[in-house]
Amino acid sequence: MKKIICYILVLLTAVMSLAAESVSVAALRGPTSMGLAWLMDRSADGVSVNGNTYSFQLEGAADAIVPMLVKDDVDIAAIPGNLASVIYNNTNGRVKVIAINTLGVLYIVDHGDAVESVEDLRGRTIYSAGKGATPEYALQYILASNGLEVGKDVYIEWKSEHAECVAALKSDPDGVAMLPQPFATTAMMSDPSIRIALDLNDLWEEKVGSVLITGVTVARSDWAESNAEALDSFLGSYRESVDYANEDTAGAAALIGGFGIVPAPVAEKALPYCSVTLITGEEMKAALSEYLGILYAQNPKSVGGALPGDDFYWTGR
Numbered sequence: 522m523k524k525i526i527c528y529i530l531v532l533l534t535a536v537m538s539l540a541a542e543s544v545s546v547a548a549l550r551g552p553t554s555m556g557l558a559w560l561m562d563r564s565a566d567g568v569s570v571n572g573n574t575y576s577f578q579l580e581g582a583a584d585a586i587v588p589m590l591v592k593d594d595v596d597i598a599a600i601p602g603n604l605a606s607v608i609y610n611n612t613n614g615r616v617k618v619i620a621i622n623t624l625g626v627l628y629i630v631d632h633g634d635a636v637e638s639v640e641d642l643r644g645r646t647i648y649s650a651g652k653g654a655t656p657e658y659a660l661q662y663i664l665a666s667n668g669l670e671v672g673k674d675v676y677i678e679w680k681s682e683h684a685e686c687v688a689a690l691k692s693d694p695d696g697v698a699m700l701p702q703p704f705a706t707t708a709m710m711s712d713p714s715i716r717i718a719l720d721l722n723d724l725w726e727e728k729v730g731s732v733l734i735t736g737v738t739v740a741r742s743d744w745a746e747s748n749a750e751a752l753d754s755f756l757g758s759y760r761e762s763v764d765y766a767n768e769d770t771a772g773a774a775a776l777i778g779g780f781g782i783v784p785a786p787v788a789e790k791a792l793p794y795c796s797v798t799l800i801t802g803e804e805m806k807a808a809l810s811e812y813l814g815i816l817y818a819q820n821p822k823s824v825g826g827a828l829p830g831d832d833f834y835w836t837g838r
Contacts, residue, residue: 542751547578547586548599550782552623552702552795553736554579557599558776559762571754579782590616596744597755602734603655603823606813609833610825616739617835620756621805622763624796625722625733626702627659630709632694636718639667642675642697648686649699652679658819659721659733660699666728690715701735703783703791710790722796734812735796745835752835756801763799766792806834 548554557577564575578595580586583604589595591612597619600608605618629636629647636642642664651657657679661671669675680686683704690698691712699721700708709715725733738759745752766773770792777792778785800808816823 542573542748542754543576544573544597544748544751544755545576545578545595546597546599547580547589547595549583549586549601549736550579550581552626552791552797553599553601554782555773555777555788555792555795556622556759556763556766556797556799558773558780558782559765560758561780562776563758563762571758573751573754573758579780590739590741593741593744595741596748597738597740599736599738601655602737602809602812603816605737605739606829606833607823607825608739609829610827614830614832615742616833617742617745618737618739618805618809618833619745619752619801619835620738620759621732621734621736621798621800621809622738623734623736624798625659625720625725626735626795627656627699627721627733628702628705628717628794629697629699629719629721630690630705630715631697631718632690632714632716634716634718635695636697639663639669639719639724641718643669644675646676646678646693646696647699648678648680648689648693648696650680650683650686651701655735655816655823656699656701658816658823659725661819662815663721663724663728667724687711687715702795703787706791706794707787710787717794729811729815731811732800732808734809737809740835742832753837756799760799763797766797802836806836809834 548557561577564570567574583600586598586600590598599622608616664675671677683700686698687708690696722733770789774785774789777783777788813824813828817828
């Protein structure tokens, strides 16, 4: 009898595995993928989570993920918010955004306590990387909305890498730098005199009344339409994963380090500042459309030349 029961259990497990939807996910290393760590751990070795099995691929640059989406090599991807709009516009709507996964991760850091407000940036040089991308547009908007003109009231010295910004900051006692997480935390760990002076999240919400967005999660449009149940299951598991990242910093940091997303000691200190979230449905659509509208007003190319249509936003079925 015991052998029969064991056989039945094995058979049921096999049937359930065959029935599970296999979902492939790509994500950028950093805050954009931190919220996935729990789900990555739970689904390791092909274990089904809420009816889906998963394969994950982490990349260091968004350029590596775009071809995966275009060639149908992945079903879901976590990428920068404006890049999702660019892909949508350049592929005739082949992707849909299903969630906002990361809010603002940009911070102004300095030495000491000289900078307490945007006005305190007047006459200073800000070292930053990210020219031609979201960091530039976010910073320009914050400065302009606070009455500071770049090149006249405040200066920006663009660097190619965040490490160069940190080096410039250390050599300039009066300088400030704009750094994303976890680079801001890494800089503070290497030099205790560096501290967070301004949070661009707060400054953006103060002026816009909505959230600053860093990362979103997209799905291939045809896959989403054909696999709505699997997509809903993913979002449910994703929410559990994000909740874990925000509620158990030490545990999440260990997983994040284990997957090579960010070193665990850095992740543990940076997580509270990484704005890991999961915003879906109409709330996602409202926040992201406003954010993209602001970027479009500064440079239409930043969102792919046009604002995406309503079919860009997956608000459920």
